[in-house]
């Protein structure tokens with residue numbers, strides 16, 4: 001069995017790594033029947049009136065302890081120092097946010113090839129932000145995996161549009177984590193400052209899936225919001241200045257898993 005997993009964009013540099021087509025060799029979960037991400041086909045979604053607006057608790061609180069931003073070799077990940085919470089929206093319990101990270105595409109000349117993980121009617125967006133939440137009573141992600149309803153990820157599309165000044169601090173930190181294993185302490189932000197305004201978050205899709213990287217753990221409660229976050233092309237392109245490995249390695253780009261089969265699952269929609 002190969003030693004570690006990678007994205008397709010890393011194969012040139014590391015021909016022996018396991019790309020998404022062979023992640024099942026790393027962990028059999030990855031060939032399960034409830035995998036993520038998926039392409040959401042809007043004509044097939046089921047309107048569900050129980051999918052009321054989520055509530056966001058302490059998402060507006062700027063903690064006093066620093067956030068840890070790191071390059072872990074497959075994404076840029078920020079570990080939170082406070083525990084903003086979500087509930088409602090058809091969730092049967094409260095969940096606390098532990099980290100967020102992003103997935104993105106690649107820029108060639110003035111063109112940006114989208115790198116979101118989820119897509120809607122086959123359309124991908126430039127990037128995707130994942131806020132990873134675990135059950136309130138779970139100690140960490142590993143502990144949360146012991147429960148069938150242990151993990152809830154909020155997914156936000158990022159679309160190229162106007163500059164978003166609320167991302168300036170985060171993006172300026174990228175210079176400190178250009179190589180795998182590097183991390184930096186950053187000034188915390190209110191989490192909601194990175195998201196569209198809450199009244200724009202009433203329309204979302206809900207389905208049961210998995211983590212999108214090995215171990216591809218099922219089950220994860222996915223919430224995919226319709227309203228995208230907006231960043232400028234310059235801001236989006238800054239994420240690809242970090243490397244997958246060392247200084248001379250491939251630039252981190254196209255760090256997404258392709259869409260997985262639905263295998264009879266339903267996707268629910270909160271409605272207009």
Ligand code: B30
Pocket residue numbers: 072074077130132141153210211212213214215
């Ligand atoms: S995602 O939101 O489905 N993309 C993990 C969390 C969320 C997603 C995928 C994976 C996760 O925490 N995985 C296990 C831990 N990772 C740790 C890490 O931060 O770096 C271990 C690993 O992959 O094997 Cu790399």
Ligand code: ZN
Pocket residue numbers: 101102103130212
């Ligand atoms: Zn993710």
